Amino acid sequence: MSGPRLDAPFGRLIDRSCPTQFEFEGQVIQGFEGDTVASALLAADHWLISRSFKYHRPRGPLSLAGHDANTLIQTPEAPNRLAEELAAGNHPRLRAQNYLGSLASDRYALLDRLGRFLPVGFYYRAFFKPRGIWQFWERFIRAAAGLGVANLEVQPRYTDKQYLFCDVAVIGAGPAGLNAALTAAQGGADVLLIDEHPYLGGALTYHRFDVEGTQSQDMLNTLCDAVTQHKGIRILSRATCNAWFSDHYLPVFQGDRLFKVRAKQCVLASGSSEQPVVFRNNDLPGIVLCSALDRMLCHYGVTSRAPVVVLAGNDSAYLTAVNALEAGLTVAAVVDLRSGPGDTDLVTVLANANIPLYTNATVYEAKTDSSGVRLGKVHVHTCAADGSVGALQAVIPCGILAMSAGFMPAYQLACHGGAQLEYHDDRSAFALTRLPEGMLLAGSVNSIHELAAVCVDGRNAARRALRALSLTTDEDETRHCPQTVNHPWPIFKHPRGREFVDFDEDLQIKDIINSARLGYRDIQLVKRYSTVGMGPSQGRHSALTTARLIAKATGRTVSETGVTTARPPVKPESLGVLAGRRFHPIRTTPLHDRHRALGAHMIPAGSWRRPAYYGDPKDRAGCIEAEAQAVRTGVGIIDVSTLGGIELRGAHAAEFLNRMYTYGFLKQPVGKTRYAVLTNEQGVVIDDGVAARFAETHFYVSATTTGVDRVYRDMQRWNAQWRLDVDIANVTAAFSAVNVAGPLCRDVLLAAGCDLDLSPEGFPYLACQEGRLAGIPARLMRVGFVGELGFEIHVPSLMAAALWDRLMSAGEGFGIRPFGVETQRLLRLEKGHIIVGQDTDGMSHPGEVGLDWAVSHRKPFFVGQRSVKILAAQPRCRQLVGFALSPAAPMPKEGHLVLRGRDIAGHVTSCEYSPTLGQIIGLAYVHPDDSGPGSTITVRTDRDVCVAANVVALPFYDPDNLRQGL
């Protein structure tokens, strides 16, 4: 389907030589390159595009600028796309949304007839008796609401983001914005001009600013040429500046790209939203804003055989009538809410064209044609300035009604910056005040509508920006005062209702008033109770009317009533574009490929990936058992590169450590390591590690894999206060490390070649030394986390792979076996070592978890000391203990509760079957009275099976610490 188009200069956006087509509701629609889906549908005389949210009323375009919800349609991929913005032809198959049956005859439209029983907020009044019945009703209400259907199969497209910087961002490329951009650029500023449409010029491209229609055309050509040729202006078209964030941080959406713009000054030339007249059935397809008719003609060359009626609340609507006339449309009448136009020439123009003019009159009711879904005629009544309606003057058949009750500044971006809207009774209009610093208004958003004044206003805004940037000292030009474009009361209540204030939410005059009658008097409460302004157009066309209605209903002024503020975004924005590429960095150690080659099962550890064990996950227990066996009887090797590493260097390094950690470090000998526990100011254990002293002024401290970033940050924060002479460097990634453990580990190291004396005397337990291992410069520490003779070897990360390879080949004859982090968890559990974060929680203090010994009581201060002391003096509420169970018992899991009678005494934090010990062992928080070895605790396992476990002394394995000291 297609229809004839107007000749140029009408249809400036379409390329008549490039036809396109698409399917809408199964019907093939022809259009041209440059058409939107909506314009092509209108050209095919297809005005019914959607069904409304609540009553499922037929709807067609209102603004044709993408500013309302009436043309939301469904693509195969996405719900809720605006037909006014979708390029015709890009989406071959489109459907309307929110109907049952067909778009033309929606079975849900029954709701429109039931509407009288569905007062505002009806869902608060029913559907809840008897108790619980809401969940039954909710299903139907949810199904009826909700607009489009999400396609659950689609995958995110690739989208990208880009930063841009500029001196002056000009938002809106209408006459004000073009003038502002040009003046700012001529003044030497780097200008970014942003406009949501595919063309420059804004209203100059469709609106007639004078009867002859020459003024805007000339200006458009001159300004566009100058702006596009100026090197200081970058232009972003089809780009929506969708929010204003602090310090002029502007997200600009252009297709699939999000530009994040940081501007020094921000000229807001975003224009204004034309306002509808509120009368019965003002939502029928065919009833549009004057600017929409202008766009239809000038942008798309879409014509109509049906007569047009213009409903004017200002002079500018007359110019739409002139435009329509020139386009060859039949203008059946102009109906003026006022006593006549301010410019009396307009009367003459209409008279010359034999167009009836009704003054002090309004359309009181619109009626459908025979289709039942499209405007067919309007009833014109006399009216007064207060909205009271008199006698019927005429019934005028028409297919299009173009209306303008005035304009509302496009206030959204200013409101994001905290600006307020203030009502001016003399002009019956809201204006913006209290703008954020560096935001300047220009043009109709600044309530200036007369073209020459708009241009001056644009230039003046640019000058103010230039002055703020110290690029000019030029003063402002003088400009005319704002003219009145708003009718004070374009609201005509009808006894039978259906005068829509909010098209998105299907709210009529009575709904707004009844909200106030119910006590929801504050505009915010009106919004929340009635949902006015909560739909896709976010109050663009409803806020002004709502403020007026509520002011009248509550006996306040419109200024006192106000409007609800606008929140970002300005227009609904794509989640996919906001999400962008969704970069998920993971960290791998230099040995990652080695682990993979050895068949490691990798698991996340913070942002790292670590081997859990090596082998088939189906035989997890077997793998772990074999690895543990190797460590206990031979030798194992584990990659511990993910452990945090922090270098502390400086005269006060020991003093710094002494203040950060609970133990004493001042007297720690060079060449020795010490266990280091970190508490926070609440006395809670938050991290642990080993501090190795390599020189008087040099410590190398480890931290947990997931905790090191916080530890490093805390260290810097504290030293910002303490001002100690110490350099703190996070060298986690610079160093990589392995732990070689097991009775044969010394042999492996010797086989690999080491220039240090590794004998028990030369390198005793807890010693640390720097030397060369297998030719690689290394830091060696004797540690005992897994409870065997063990060396932790730290080398520069570049050499880690070489170290691994040499140790593996040196260890081949000794049966060296890599082991993973889950095996390590078992081994350390056997040894009774806790893991901070697993065996501790957000309340664990050192005493509770058996770390009293690691807290120095002789030093004056450490972070958390006061709290630790207070906690230590209090009666303990729980204690972490070891427990053991026979291997036949139901296996407790980590997180299972320890019960004491009917009360929760604690929970299991670690639990494994120990093949070495042949029993189930674990750690659990228990009541202090049950914490002595020999006590029995009750653990509730899966399916509520309670098992009695014996509390045993730690460690489970090698209680005399003979093995790690070998």
Next chain:
Amino acid sequence: MPLGLLKYGRGDKYPYEQHADLPGPTQLRDHYDVVIIGGGGHGVATAYYLAKYHGITNVAVLEKAYLGGGNTARNTAVIRSNYLTPEGVRFYSASVKLYENLSNEFDFNIMYSQRGQLTLAHTDATVRAFRQRAEVNKHFRGRTELIDRQAIAELVPCLNLDPAELPVLAGLWHRDGATARHDAVAWGYARGATQRGVELHQLTEVTGIEQSQGRVTGVVTNRGRVNCGCVVQAVAGHSALLADKAGFALPLVAYPLQAMVTLPVKPFLNPLVSSSALHCYVQQTSRGEIVIGGGSDPYPLYQSRASLPLKESLIASAVDLFPFLSEMRLLRQWAGITDMTTDYSPIMGLSPLENYYLDAGWGTWGFKATPICGQTMAQLVASGGQVPDLIAPFALERFDRFQQVNEMGATAASH
């Protein structure tokens, strides 16, 4: 269609004024037995229970802006009781019980919808923590269980089980999890309270607290001063600022918390889904909008303006969880100010002033506690300062006594 709606067929002739939910504005009186500062859910709930169950009706609720306009209006309406500590579980479970009957108690539909809440675990540490929460909940007869990937896939088929390099390992399925129309909760309480004689004064800001010998004697407002028998403060994000006016400090830090909502689509998601590792939760309202929220902003601030970086990261996580959301449209984002305690539990009960009662520290978890807060605070006020057992663990002194109620793990990003 329910028959209850037939009476509205009279159209404009229906006497809405006679059935108004809220009375019009009135003058402030000289004296009230109880002044409640803060006309959010907690404030009006306290007034409601005072009036209905304790016969105390000489009560003024003073609200600096409008009814339920702070965090009551801004929260994302998550109701749940799957906390970690016995104290927390007992308290929030009592709240859920009250919620279940609230529409009928009010004769006003708050649209309480028990859809269940699913929290995803992506690390074995979280699986352990979830098992503990499930066990604690079960102990107090809550309906919470740890479920595996397959059960998750059956529950929410459209969920991506391998998001963001963080495969889902298990889920905490909380059948009692629910949502409700948040505004309606405040309105229902305000309606019930004002019908019983409580005065709700909107646009009435408290600027000073008058006291003598450790007792509050009156409050100064922008509309004049009033004498009072006692004061309840229930001002959420501004708790520390108001306490400062009363002359004492609260251990609170205010952080902005943001949330956002998409254009409505037809229903596809029933439970509330949140991810512990991605700091993101997603739910679908009965209007069809998708509500997306996450953790608090990373820096303290008394400001409720939304920000771009948080929106980007939060939406990225939501798209990771539900890839098809990428084709949906974001309609609105907003922020509230949350008053965070170090242990993620509230501060309720007595204050350093004898007749000044605290309902503060509600951080990101205040909405779900509204009914039980109202009930317990009313008991506290009516008894002249006898702290109900249910809220005794949340006393302000716990921070001095080192007896915190740590709900950190059960709160982050799930609210």
